[in-house]
Amino acid sequence: MWEMIGGELDHAMQELARWFAHFLPRLLAMLIIALLGWVIAYILKMILRGILRIAKFDRLSDNAGATQLLNKFALPSSSELLSRVVFWVVWLGFILLGVQVLGIVGLQEYISRFFLYLPRLFAALFIVFFGLLAASFFSRAALLAAVNADSPSPRLLATLIRTIIVLFAVTMAFEQLGVAERTILVAFAIAFGALMLGLALAFGMGGRDLAKDFLERRFLKEKQEQKQDELSPL
Amino acid sequence: MDLLVGVPTHNNAKTVGETLQGIRVGLLKYFPRERAVILNVDGGSKDNTREVVAAASINDVQRSSDLFALRTLPCISTVYGDHPATEVALRTMLAAADLLRARACAIVSAESTTITPDWIERLLRPVYRDNFDLVTPVYRRHKFDGLLLRNLIYPMTRALYAKRVREPYAVEFAFSGHLCSHLLEMQVWDHDGGGIGTEMRMTIAAITGGFRLHQTFLGTKPQLDRTSDLVAAMRQTVGTLFWSLEPNFQYWSANRATESIPTCGPEYDLSKEPIRVNRKRLYQLFSSGVAELGPVLQSILSAQTLAEVQSIAKLAEEDFRYPHELWVKTAYEFASSYHKSVINRDHIIQALAPLYRGKVYTFLLENRDASAEEVEANVEDLCLTFERLKPYLLDLWNTRE
Numbered sequence: 001m002w003e004m005i006g007g008e009l010d011h012a013m014q015e016l017a018r019w020f021a022h023f024l025p026r027l028l029a030m031l032i033i034a035l036l037g038w039v040i041a042y043i044l045k046m047i048l049r050g051i052l053r054i055a056k057f058d059r060l061s062d063n064a065g066a067t068q069l070l071n072k073f074a075l076p077s078s079s080e081l082l083s084r085v086v087f088w089v090v091w092l093g094f095i096l097l098g099v100q101v102l103g104i105v106g107l108q109e110y111i112s113r114f115f116l117y118l119p120r121l122f123a124a125l126f127i128v129f130f131g132l133l134a135a136s137f138f139s140r141a142a143l144l145a146a147v148n149a150d151s152p153s154p155r156l157l158a159t160l161i162r163t164i165i166v167l168f169a170v171t172m173a174f175e176q177l178g179v180a181e182r183t184i185l186v187a188f189a190i191a192f193g194a195l196m197l198g199l200a201l202a203f204g205m206g207g208r209d210l211a212k213d214f215l216e217r218r219f220l221k222e223k224q225e226q227k228q229d230e231l232s233p234l
Numbered sequence: 235m236d237l238l239v240g241v242p243t244h245n246n247a248k249t250v251g252e253t254l255q256g257i258r259v260g261l262l263k264y265f266p267r268e269r270a271v272i273l274n275v276d277g278g279s280k281d282n283t284r285e286v287v288a289a290a291s292i293n294d295v296q297r298s299s300d301l302f303a304l305r306t307l308p309c310i311s312t313v314y315g316d317h318p319a320t321e322v323a324l325r326t327m328l329a330a331a332d333l334l335r336a337r338a339c340a341i342v343s344a345e346s347t348t349i350t351p352d353w354i355e356r357l358l359r360p361v362y363r364d365n366f367d368l369v370t371p372v373y374r375r376h377k378f379d380g381l382l383l384r385n386l387i388y389p390m391t392r393a394l395y396a397k398r399v400r401e402p403y404a405v406e407f408a409f410s411g412h413l414c415s416h417l418l419e420m421q422v423w424d425h426d427g428g429g430i431g432t433e434m435r436m437t438i439a440a441i442t443g444g445f446r447l448h449q450t451f452l453g454t455k456p457q458l459d460r461t462s463d464l465v466a467a468m469r470q471t472v473g474t475l476f477w478s479l480e481p482n483f484q485y486w487s488a489n490r491a492t493e494s495i496p497t498c499g500p501e502y503d504l505s506k507e508p509i510r511v512n513r514k515r516l517y518q519l520f521s522s523g524v525a526e527l528g529p530v531l532q533s534i535l536s537a538q539t540l541a542e543v544q545s546i547a548k549l550a551e552e553d554f555r556y557p558h559e560l561w562v563k564t565a566y567e568f569a570s571s572y573h574k575s576v577i578n579r580d581h582i583i584q585a586l587a588p589l590y591r592g593k594v595y596t597f598l599l600e601n602r603d604a605s606a607e608e609v610e611a612n613v614e615d616l617c618l619t620f621e622r623l624k625p626y627l628l629d630l631w632n633t634r635e
Contacts, residue, residue, distance in 0.1 A: 059576070062533070137578065140530060144584040147526050148465050150519060154526050231511060231594070233382035233467045234403060 030098030037094020045087035052079035066132050124173040131169020135162045235334035236268035237358055239342060240327035244277040244318035246344035247286050253344050254290045260354025266304045274311040275326045277318035287311045321432040331414050338362040340408040346456040356450040356498060357408040367445035369408040370401050373455035374503040377609045381594050384613050386565060387471050393620035395441045396490035400449060403434040403471045413445050431474030438478045442485045451499025465587055473583045476572040487628060504606035516595040517554060521547050523588020530585050534571040539563050556596040558619040564589055570630035
């Protein structure tokens with residue numbers, strides 16, 4: 001009886017030692033891959049940070065209004081944030097490669113999914129950034145045009161344009177990420193449609209007389225008077 | 235060929251006939267023995283401009299005056315495109331002048347209804363007889379006309395390029411064959427501003443190229459439709475001036491004393507008949523512009539200048555003044571921001587328009603009852619402020635951010 005127990009224990013210990021002898025080199029390989037990944041990720045981060053500084057990416061980010069957004073959430077500058085994101089994505093990629101070496105069943109599928117998802121993540125970030133840039137450009141263009149044309153509520157117009165473009169960009173980014181695609185699209189369509197309908201109703205029905213007076217004053221009488229009073233700048 | 239007179243057109247059927255007759259009389263009267271040609275370049279007119287040009291005959295001149303042609307005076311008309319483009323029109327005329335080896339060329343606007351035959355003599359003679367390379371005009375103006383020129387373009391060009399050219403942006407001017415060849419070889423045509431302000435780029439190119447400049451008094455300034463839009467006028471002039479500072483940095487950063495230009499006739503002639511001006515609207519556009527454009531101005535102006543501009547915007551209408559020094563600092567900071575492209579360059583030019591209205595308001599208020607001499611003294615004072623603060627622009631230019 002005791003011999004049997006001893007034999008089983010001996011067998012189990014031998015199995016454990018065999019498994020450990022089999023696992024230890026893989027663990028070491030994983031740690032080496034992770035360490036190598038950290039070094040590569042760090043180098044990439046430094047290179048990217050340098051390139052972004054030379055390219056004056058932070059100024060572009062200022063213009064896009066992204067810096068103000070980041071400051072609100074106490075986040076670092078855009079170039080710093082982007083280089084950190086790249087660092088973590090690269091390092092995480094290496095860690096997952098290392099984990100793959102361990103040969104844990106079921107994990108491999110998730111790892112390949114992660115790598116397949118990366119391009120979509122970057123595409124979404126790209127869309128959001130350039131969406132913010134376009135929103136900033138067009139809202140400023142509208143603001144300047146409205147101020148110089150002496151239109152009423154230039155800031156409201158600029159904010160409206162910015163909001164619509166940002167909404168577009170965020171919707172596109174979510175669609176790219178595959179997050180609640182239909183919900184986001186429907187929500188956007190409803191929000192956009194409601195906004196336009198609201199504006200149309202407000203201007204067309206609620207303020208019909210006001211709109212008429214305003215347009216008459218704006219484009220007929222006032223324009224004529226202004227034209228008479230204008231000085232030639234050149 | 236001795237002389238070439240270019241007339242760019244686009245839908246000018248109403249005025250081009252009169253302008254062409256003025257040019258013909260001028261050429262027959264003052265240059266009867268010279269070989270001359272009139273060149274009309276059209277930007278795809280939809281009215282019958284080209285037909286009017288073709289119909290205008292030298293016989294009409296001979297019938298209405300006692301002038302007789304000793305030589306043939308050809309008038310050539312060509313179309314350069316289906317929409318107006320000053321740059322292409324000027325380049326076409328320069329290329330024609332170069333091809334014909336014309337010794338002196340003049341450009342006359344088709345809208346110049348105030349043209350007299352003397353104009354042709356006054357424009358072409360300094361080039362043809364006295365070997366000057368560029369002749370720019372001096373006009374008789376109302377004291378409140380051309381305020382963008384007198385409050386920004388002339389003083390800033392004078393301070394930076396050290397030449398007292400009264401009308402750096404001229405629609406009537408003359409140039410030598412020598413300057414013509416130089417301009418064709420130069421990169422004045424490769425401008426990222428969409429081919430506007432070419433006339434001013436040519437003037438600046440003549441200054442920086444060391445060509446001999448001359449000014450000539452032409453009389454009353456013709457009122458052109460295209461100058462009534464302030465933002466468009468600013469793009470053509472201020473945008474071009476700011477743009478020119480980059481390729482010409484070596485020239486304008488050098489310490490030079492400003493030189494006057496030989497001038498035929500008075501250097502200024504201001505009339506002061508009463509005109510209707512809506513000053514209140516200018517004040518309102520300035521105040522609302524400063525309030526609405528806060529974030530845009532923040533990225534263009536320094537904190538101190540912005541604070542000063544915002545503080546004067548709060549003043550009551552009767553107490554409002556935009557001091558010379560603050561205006562000059564504003565202009566220089568805008569130029570520096572344009573150079574550094576802190577935001578889109580066209581947006582920088584547009585953002586200057588409300589501030590310019592504040593300066594115009596001050597000018598109108600200060601010179602309401604002023605004589606021509608007093609107005610001129612005011613402009614001179616502004617010019618000296620621009621010159622005195624030139625190191626401020628250099629400091630701004632040389633700082634990285």
